[in-house]
Amino acid sequence: MERTHPCLQCGACCAHFRVSFYWAEPVPEKFTEKLNAHRSYMRGTDSPVSPRCVALQGEVGGRVNCGIYEDRPSPCRDFEASYETGVENPRCAIARASKGLPPLSAEDWK
Numbered sequence: 001m002e003r004t005h006p007c008l009q010c011g012a013c014c015a016h017f018r019v020s021f022y023w024a025e026p027v028p029e030k031f032t033e034k035l036n037a038h039r040s041y042m043r044g045t046d047s048p049v050s051p052r053c054v055a056l057q058g059e060v061g062g063r064v065n066c067g068i069y070e071d072r073p074s075p076c077r078d079f080e081a082s083y084e085t086g087v088e089n090p091r092c093a094i095a096r097a098s099k100g101l102p103p104l105s106a107e108d109w110k
């Protein structure tokens with residue numbers, strides 16, 4: 001049986017960090033806000049209290065999905081889950097911890 005990708009049962013990074021990127025990236029505009037002259041960010045991710053990208057569907061820590069997966073900005077494409085390629089990503093662990101989730105380990109990819 002195929003295992004569910006750990007990120008599809010998490011989504012913590014989409015609800016913890018401000019996700020900003022070069023303004024000209026082809027991300028659907030209605031999901032973005034202007035940060036400054038050069039950068040935009042995913043709407044909802046700059047909340048100081050409860051950040052959450054407006055494109056994130058589902059429940060963090062439950063079943064989640066990026067609603068604009070094919071059009072997501074570069075920081076989302078570049079963000080690697082810990083040990084997905086064999087290396088730890090401390091920011092993945094930080095995001096998960098903020099939602100009460102344990103850090104991923106190499107075991108999660110076996």
Ligand code: SF4
Nearest residue numbers: 007010011013081092
């Ligand atoms: S915090 Fe890590 S495990 Fe969770 S969705 Fe982001 S990359 Fe995936």
Ligand code: SF4
Nearest residue numbers: 014053055056066076
């Ligand atoms: S665009 Fe998708 S992957 Fe990026 S923060 Fe939003 S929901 Fe997460």
